[in-house]
Amino acid sequence: MKLIEFKNTNAQRIYTDYINRSKRVTKILSNEDQEDCLMELNSYIYEYIQNHQNEDETTALLNIIERLGSPEITLKEVVAAKKIDQAVRTFNLKHLIQALFLNLRNGLVYIVLFILTIMLASFPILIVLELLHPIETGLFIGKRKFFFGIANPNAGFYEVLGNTFIPVVILLGVAFYFLIIFLLKLVKNKKS
Template sequence: MKAIEFKDPASQRVYNNYIARCKRVVKILSEQDQEECLMEINSYIYEFINDHHGDEMTGLLNILDRLGDPEITLKEVVASKKIDQAIKTYNIKHLFQALFLNLRNGVAYVLLAIMTVMLVTFPVLIVMKLIMPAKTGLWVGPYTFFFGIVHNNPAGIHEIAGNFFIPLVIILSILLYFLIITILKAIRKKKP
């Protein structure tokens, strides 16, 4: 993005500060998405300044007022682009960031965040199965179904996965991850 150059040093300082704030907000995105967001903001400012001749500072302050605080204005854009990045890359880090940024956007994102937390606990279960094999597993009883760690083994429940617990957890992790990404894609397609 090519920075706009102002004649008035005070206008330049105000512009530079606003763009710096925008850069901080979008730094979580890929370089390409950062550049796209910054160019969009820059083009709004440039077009407004060119269309409204007069005092540079007044024009700049007017467009910045219309654009609003970057921390608010760009929040939705960053959240949306982060979902796109998570879907494209299948990267767990981007998935966490996308879900965190979108928690306020509905129950579906909250449920996806809970599913993602479950996904993170699966490797812990694998380690616990290696450390405490008699207390970790898939437990079944007459009215009970439990997946995880049991400290006091109550009468009537027994572990049914045995040596297949670790492969089962790995398969469940993969399935859960792809389910989360598929649901994210479906939600993304519904949004205009």
């Protein structure tokens, strides 16, 4: 992205500060997505300055920055949406967690997806616990209750999966992961 050069040093400082703040907000995105966001902002600023050349540079710059708003607020939804796109494209768990975290305030579906992702992240822990403590880890069933994970087998519960616990957890993990990605795609398509 080519930065705009201003004649007025104060305008240049204000512009540089705004672009640097925008860079910090978009830092979580891929380089390509960061560049897209910054180029979009830069083009708005450039066009406004070009259309208001009769005004003082600093005044014109402050006017467009005021219209655009604080990058910490303005870019929040853009970054969250681009992070969802990245998670859906890459199938990367790190990007998935970041996307869901950034979108928690955008509705109940994201909260549910975040909880599913936390459950997904607990599956490897359950596998390790099954290997270390096989008697206390599994799917336990008792009177009108069941526990998936860790339970005291002497408390009136019995474990039903036995040696198939680890394959079941792996299959559940894969199913949860693709369910989360599928739901994210649905939500993304519904917003579009």
